[in-house]
Amino acid sequence: MIVVPGGRGQLGSDLAAASPEVRALSSAELDVTDPAAVAEAVVAADAVINCAAYTAVDAAETDEDRAFQVNAVGPGLLAAACAERGVPFVHVSTDYVFAGDANRPYEPTDPTGPKTAYGRTKLAGEERVLAAGGWVVRTAWVYGATGNNFVKTMARLESERDTVSVVDDQRGSPTWSADLAAGLLQLLEIRPAQRLLHATGGGDTTWFGFTRAIFEELGADPARVLPCTTADFPRPAPRPAYSVLSGKAWADAGLTPLPAWRDALARFARLHLR
Ligand SMILES: NC(=O)c1ccc[n+]([C@@H]2O[C@H](COP(=O)([O-])OP(=O)(O)OC[C@H]3O[C@@H](n4cnc5c(N)ncnc54)[C@H](OP(=O)(O)O)[C@@H]3O)[C@@H](O)[C@H]2O)c1
Known part of the structure; x- marks a missing residue:
C-alpha cells in the first residue's frame, strides 16, 4: 500500500487514479502536522508519497507560520516516521525554492x-x-482534473471574455499532474541513489504561450490571448520570472522524462476540457 497524504488535491487525486495500491488520504483523514496521526498512518505503508501542502502562494505571505507547519514540519514528521520504519518516502517540492532569475534550466544542485x-x-x-x-x-x-488551476481558469475566461491578457515574461514548464503521478510511481520502483530531482513537463513556454495553446485546444482563436507583463498584475507574492527545471538528473537516474508539455495539454484537453 502506498499512502498518499494530501490525497484529494490535484496530484494526490491522479496518484489515486494511477494505481490501485494507492491509499489517498484527505486532510481530514490525515493532518500531516499531527505527529501521532502521522506515526499511525505509516505503520501499514509500503511507501509514502506526500502530496499535502499549503499551496496558496499569496496567502502564505501573511500566514507563514501555518504554511511552515504544513510545508516543513509535516514533511519532516512524515520523513522521520518513514525512516524509522524503513518505509520509502517521496516528497514533492517546487520551483519557488529558486530565486527565478536564471537564464538556463535549474539543476537540482543549483543554489x-x-x-x-x-x-x-x-x-x-x-x-x-x-x-x-x-x-x-x-x-x-x-494542473490537473481536480480542483482549480490555471488551465481551468483560462478555459472559463475563454467562454466569458472576448480577449484575455496573460503575462509573457514568466517562463516555465506546464506539468500535467497525471504525468507527474506516473513519474513518482516509477521513482518508487527504481529508487535512485540521487535524492533530489526535478520533474516537469518537457519544454517550456510563458503563461501567455500556455494560454494560447489552451485556446487552441478549446477550438478558440489564440489571437484572443494578448501578452502583458508581470508589472501589469501585481501580486502579494512575487512570481519567478524563470522557473524552468532541468530534467537531466531525472533522466540520468534512469527515470522516464515526463512528456512534452504541449502533448500533455492535448491529452488533458481530450479528457477534461471538451
Ligand atoms: N500546483 C502547482 O502549480 C505546484 C507547483 C509546484 C509544486 N507543487 C507542489 O506539488 C504538490 C502537490 O500540489 P497540488 O497542486 O496537488 O496541491 P493541491 O491541489 O493544493 O493539494 C494539496 C492538498 O494538501 C492538503 N493539505 C493541506 N494541509 C494539509 C495538512 N495539514 N495535512 C494533510 N493534507 C493537507 C489539501 O487539503 P485541503 O484542501 O483539505 O486543505 C490539498 O488536498 C505540493 O507539494 C505542491 O507544493 C505544486
Whole structure:
C-alpha cells in the first residue's frame, strides 16, 4: 500500500487514479502536522508519497507560520516516521525554492534563494526530508482534473471574455499532474541513489504561450490571448520570472522524462476540457 497524504488535491487525486495500491488520504483523514496521526498512518505503508501542502502562494505571505507547519514540519514528521520504519518516502517540492532569475534550466544542485514565504517553507521541508533520507521531487506549473488551476481558469475566461491578457515574461514548464503521478510511481520502483530531482513537463513556454495553446485546444482563436507583463498584475507574492527545471538528473537516474508539455495539454484537453 502506498499512502498518499494530501490525497484529494490535484496530484494526490491522479496518484489515486494511477494505481490501485494507492491509499489517498484527505486532510481530514490525515493532518500531516499531527505527529501521532502521522506515526499511525505509516505503520501499514509500503511507501509514502506526500502530496499535502499549503499551496496558496499569496496567502502564505501573511500566514507563514501555518504554511511552515504544513510545508516543513509535516514533511519532516512524515520523513522521520518513514525512516524509522524503513518505509520509502517521496516528497514533492517546487520551483519557488529558486530565486527565478536564471537564464538556463535549474539543476537540482543549483543554489536556492526563495523570494516568497511559500518558497521558504517548501525549502525548509526539503531540508528535513533529505536529512531523513527521503526523495524530494521539485515540479512546477501543475494542473490537473481536480480542483482549480490555471488551465481551468483560462478555459472559463475563454467562454466569458472576448480577449484575455496573460503575462509573457514568466517562463516555465506546464506539468500535467497525471504525468507527474506516473513519474513518482516509477521513482518508487527504481529508487535512485540521487535524492533530489526535478520533474516537469518537457519544454517550456510563458503563461501567455500556455494560454494560447489552451485556446487552441478549446477550438478558440489564440489571437484572443494578448501578452502583458508581470508589472501589469501585481501580486502579494512575487512570481519567478524563470522557473524552468532541468530534467537531466531525472533522466540520468534512469527515470522516464515526463512528456512534452504541449502533448500533455492535448491529452488533458481530450479528457477534461471538451
Ligand atoms: N500546483 C502547482 O502549480 C505546484 C507547483 C509546484 C509544486 N507543487 C507542489 O506539488 C504538490 C502537490 O500540489 P497540488 O497542486 O496537488 O496541491 P493541491 O491541489 O493544493 O493539494 C494539496 C492538498 O494538501 C492538503 N493539505 C493541506 N494541509 C494539509 C495538512 N495539514 N495535512 C494533510 N493534507 C493537507 C489539501 O487539503 P485541503 O484542501 O483539505 O486543505 C490539498 O488536498 C505540493 O507539494 C505542491 O507544493 C505544486
